[in-house]
Amino acid sequence: MSFTPKPNPDIRVRDYKIGCIGAGMIMAECHLAAYAEAGFPVAAIASRTKSKAEEVAKRWDIPTVHDTPEDLLADSEIEILDIAYPPSLQPALIRAALAQPHIKGILAQKPLALSLEEARALRDEAKAAGKSLSVNQNMRFDQSMQVLKQLLDGGILGEPVFAQIDMHAIPHWQGFLADYDRLTLSNMSVHHLDALRFLFGDPSEVTSLTRTDPRTEFDHMDGIVVTTLRFPSGLMALSLEDVWSGPRQEGYEDDQHIHWRVECTKGVARGTIGWPTGQASTLEFASTDETGGKWQSPGWETMWFPHAFIGVMEQLQYAIHTGSTPALNVADNVRTMALVEAAYQSIEHGRTVRLDLSND
Ligand SMILES: NC(=O)C1=CN([C@@H]2O[C@H](COP(=O)(O)OP(=O)(O)OC[C@H]3O[C@@H](n4cnc5c(N)ncnc54)[C@H](OP(=O)(O)O)[C@@H]3O)[C@@H](O)[C@H]2O)C=CC1
Ligand SMILES: O=C1CO[C@H](CO)[C@@H](O)[C@@H]1O
Numbered sequence: 001m002s003f004t005p006k007p008n009p010d011i012r013v014r015d016y017k018i019g020c021i022g023a024g025m026i027m028a029e030c031h032l033a034a035y036a037e038a039g040f041p042v043a044a045i046a047s048r049t050k051s052k053a054e055e056v057a058k059r060w061d062i063p064t065v066h067d068t069p070e071d072l073l074a075d076s077e078i079e080i081l082d083i084a085y086p087p088s089l090q091p092a093l094i095r096a097a098l099a100q101p102h103i104k105g106i107l108a109q110k111p112l113a114l115s116l117e118e119a120r121a122l123r124d125e126a127k128a129a130g131k132s133l134s135v136n137q138n139m140r141f142d143q144s145m146q147v148l149k150q151l152l153d154g155g156i157l158g159e160p161v162f163a164q165i166d167m168h169a170i171p172h173w174q175g176f177l178a179d180y181d182r183l184t185l186s187n188m189s190v191h192h193l194d195a196l197r198f199l200f201g202d203p204s205e206v207t208s209l210t211r212t213d214p215r216t217e218f219d220h221m222d223g224i225v226v227t228t229l230r231f232p233s234g235l236m237a238l239s240l241e242d243v244w245s246g247p248r249q250e251g252y253e254d255d256q257h258i259h260w261r262v263e264c265t266k267g268v269a270r271g272t273i274g275w276p277t278g279q280a281s282t283l284e285f286a287s288t289d290e291t292g293g294k295w296q297s298p299g300w301e302t303m304w305f306p307h308a309f310i311g312v313m314e315q316l317q318y319a320i321h322t323g324s325t326p327a328l329n330v331a332d333n334v335r336t337m338a339l340v341e342a343a344y345q346s347i348e349h350g351r352t353v354r355l356d357l358s359n360d
Contacts, residue, residue: 003156003290005298007143008307013317014040016104019078021069021093023047023056025172026109027084032060034309040317046072069093076102080316086176087111091118098129105132105320107313111186112333116341120360123330134316134326135333139191140198141311142304144271144281148262149199151269156290158266160200164238165192168245169256169276170215178218184210184225184241185343192239193343194336196229199262200237202335202357203229208343213244227343275304334360
């Protein structure tokens with residue numbers, strides 16, 4: 001077999017000093033763990049509550065804690081702004097960063113904004129400012145997704161026929177989500193829909209169904225979501241976010257998981273995303289040409305959380321260094337946002353929505 005999997009990207013650039021806004025779960029547990037492991041320089045942090053930023057700074061050895069996010073934005077040391085804040089507050093932070101001459105690039109969190117219109121406006125404003133705006137769609141850097149993409153691009157599996165990502169797991173819904181009118185599609189399905197675009201390009205049809213989740217206590221419309229996509233090639237894909245995934249109580253042995261499967265004309269790949277169980281993701285594949293129909297299982301020890309966050313920051317550092325467009329660029333992310341919007345339209349109107357993402 002000549003295929004050599006590369007689950008983790010090389011770190012080509014680690015030059016630019018990072019300023020972090022937010023000191024919550026994802027910043028403390030994933031962004032900063034990844035940056036420490038990769039050796040990316042973090043110069044400062046700020047959050048809404050200074051004592052929380054101080055705690056996180058102590059844990060990760062960050063030299064400066066600013067009183068407010070605005071003070072951090074004004075710090076001329078900062079070259080990359082890294083945001084992990086509620087999405088309703090993110091556009092204003094991005095706009096403030098675009099106006100700061102010392103900030104060369106911005107890593108925003110998903111979802112980029114609460115509406116497609118706002119996402120489009122941010123894309124256009126970043127372009128006008130001549131700055132790199134990147135979005136943390138880190139499932140693309142999950143190790144199994146990276147290797148799957150290599151198999152597909154290498155023609156080892158042939159033409160894609162059917163694909164699915166099925167999640168039966170409980171996301172931790174942040175408190176601020178209770179104030180928004182959109183839940184699962186905007187905040188969790190966005191990972192899977194973005195990963196499907198990464199693997200297969202832009203779909204031309206989307207159909208979504210939803211029901212409320214019995215566990216989620218605040219008012220919401222999209223709890224459990226099932227989305228089907230059709231691509232111009234004829235490929236059909238399924239994205240399932242079952243955020244209920246069964247009862248939870250003392251002694252109940254839950255089976256939370258995310259699985260995926262891709263069937264092609266010359267082979268099949270299948271695997272898992274090792275979340276929320278804190279394991280490495282997996283991939284197995286069989287190809288009529290490459291493996292004589294036998295299953296192969298390349299392995300690795302890194303995980304989606306936190307290691308995928310290394311690739312995300314690296315691609316932005318590299319883009320700034322080379323003056324190129326980040327792999328996870330805002331223009332591409334607007335297309336993922338447009339797909340999410342079309343899925344909401346499908347639910348609202350009870351029908352399949354045709355879409356042409358090349359308009360964005
Ligand atoms: N790409 C990915 O895989 C993931 C992305 N995310 C995204 O990251 C962002 C942060 O998520 P997460 O860290 O899980 O959230 P947390 O609730 O753990 O942290 C929220 C952060 O935002 C700050 N904040 C400022 N204003 C508010 C407010 N009005 N209400 C609540 N918090 C506020 C908090 O400040 P303080 O505590 O200092 O008061 C805290 O630093 C979200 O956009 C989420 O979608 C989250 C998980 C995974
Ligand atoms: O993006 C996300 C992926 O995983 C998290 C689980 O802690 C989600 O809650 C989150 O918003």
